[in-house]
Amino acid sequence: ANSMLSVDFYHTSCREAESIITSAMSQAFKRDPTLAASLLRLHFHDCFVQGCDASVLLDYTEHHAGEKTALPNDQSLRGFEVIDTIKAELEKACPHTVSCSDVIAAVARDSVVLSGGPRWSVEFGRRDSITVANNVTVLQGLPSPNSELADLLAKFEQIGMNLRDIVALSGGHTIGSARCFFLKGQRPNSCSRNETHASLDQTPKVFDNNYYLALLRKNMNGGFFQSDNALVKFTPALDLVQIYATNSTAFFDDFATSMLKMGRIAPLLGSEGEVRINCRMVN
Ligand code: HEM
CATH class of the missing domain: 1.10.520.10 (Peroxidase; domain 1)
Incomplete structure (x- = not known):
């Protein structure tokens, strides 16, 4: 144990x-x-x-x-x-x-x-x-924000994660913001005047399935990064985006499952490593 x-x-x-x-x-x-x-x-x-x-x-x-x-x-x-x-x-x-x-x-x-x-x-x-x-x-x-699906798959598969994990965990972009330079001239209204950051979706404080709706709807902004928009270019990923966009319970369930899976990536166990006293430095 x-x-x-x-x-x-x-x-x-x-x-x-x-x-x-x-x-x-x-x-x-x-x-x-x-x-x-x-x-x-x-x-x-x-x-x-x-x-x-x-x-x-x-x-x-x-x-x-x-x-x-x-x-x-x-x-x-x-x-x-x-x-x-x-x-x-x-x-x-x-x-x-x-x-x-x-x-x-x-x-x-x-x-x-x-x-x-x-x-x-x-x-x-x-x-x-x-x-x-x-x-x-x-x-x-x-993964780079300029990733296409194949690049994302390569990064995730090298640590035992799959397409479903990619699509579910990308839903993390339902909250938060990113620096404007990632937008490179797209969405001129998202980063106005002196703003340095823009929201990743339209409800950046709420963890909801809005991220997936935006990926699908032409009249919304789409995804923030190329790696977000890559999820709607091919059927297997697109199918999942459609499921999460229409069924937020399915998104929440899969997100939780994939977060647990992510939390199990190569942990140090038993007597490996140490319990740091100050997180910023080794004991
Ligand atoms: C799939 C590949 C992913 C790529 C390429 C990616 C890339 C990025 C980039 C470039 C930023 C903006 C950083 C900045 O402006 O300084 C960002 C922000 C963010 N990412 Fe991701 N990300 C990915 C997956 C994830 C995952 C798996 C999660 C969590 C489950 C996540 C959660 C977030 C959050 C919450 C923010 C906003 C942070 C904040 O407001 O401080 N991302 N991501």
Whole structure:
């Protein structure tokens, strides 16, 4: 039981872990609801690079640059202070027990729930890396926003995920925003005047199936990235987009299933890695 993920991993060692995380996350969300999108994305960027091991949280040191400075993350990932606050509270309640990678997984779920999306039981028991990926490895792991379906399939299949996972998890783009330069002259009205960011769909604070409706409707904006619009170009993916656009329960169920699957990518287990005390640095 010690060397696999389970929903009750902390039941004896830190029974209050999940409630500490959830109440701190709710407070952060009340102050700034846009943190939900950023923290959902953090779990994705953690898991797709070297597995769900909180390697994404390590700060720059003289030994490594850290994933934070890699192209897809630099000036883009945010919400690290929320993780720090939660981790500090956990260290007070249950010293040296709850891993940073598990905090990210729980915070991602809470972000979805707080935004109105599905709830799932988070699995725990990951440990934290003592290594960090370099820029090249980060770029190898994460799909590019210019991806076509074949590129997405290649990235997802290398870590055991399939087409359904791609279409369901892309629905994460139902919340949040992205930097305007990704639009490259399309949608001139989305980034007006001095705006730096534009919403990923028309209801960027609400976790709903609007993202899929927009992909299908010519009179809506379509997807934000080429990788979003790639989902409606070929039948197998398009079929799923149509299902999620008409049936938000199907989207919520599949999203939850795929998030659990994503959370199981190459975790460090048992005595591998460590439980970091400060998520930004190895012990
Ligand atoms: C399928 C391949 C994917 C690509 C190519 C992609 C690409 C991107 C890019 C380029 C941004 C904007 C970054 C910026 O402006 O700095 C973004 C934002 C975002 N992505 Fe993705 N993404 C993908 C999958 C996912 C997945 C699987 C999730 C979560 C389940 C996700 C959740 C988000 C969220 C919530 C934001 C907004 C973040 C915020 O508001 O801070 N994305 N994505």
